[in-house]
Amino acid sequence: MKLWWPHNEILIASMMLYRDTGEEKYLDWFYRTVDYCKEHFADPEFGEWYGYLRRDGLPTQPSTKGSTFKGPFHMPRSMILVDKMMDEILSRA
Numbered sequence: 547m548k549l550w551w552p553h554n555e556i557l558i559a560s561m562m563l564y565r566d567t568g569e570e571k572y573l574d575w576f577y578r579t580v581d582y583c584k585e586h587f588a589d590p591e592f593g594e595w596y597g598y599l600r601r602d603g604l605p606t607q608p609s610t611k612g613s614t615f616k617g618p619f620h621m622p623r624s625m626i627l628v629d630k631m632m633d634e635i636l637s638r639a
Contacts, residue, residue: 548599554624
């Protein structure tokens, strides 16, 4: 299975690496992860991210967007941290 939270952490780490080094490969990692997450984890109809995907990229059945393990931590945290880092990058430009 693929879990949502490591992908949130990849978004944070890749943006942090890009901010700190300026190396485009880290920005590419960020965009590739965002694209994958939008395509597979995001639910365009009802919002939020699925918590767990099968290896083929489809949500497990029944799908889980909230449980005792998937609460409102990783998703908002990653969006807040990435937003702050983007502001830092843009302020230097």
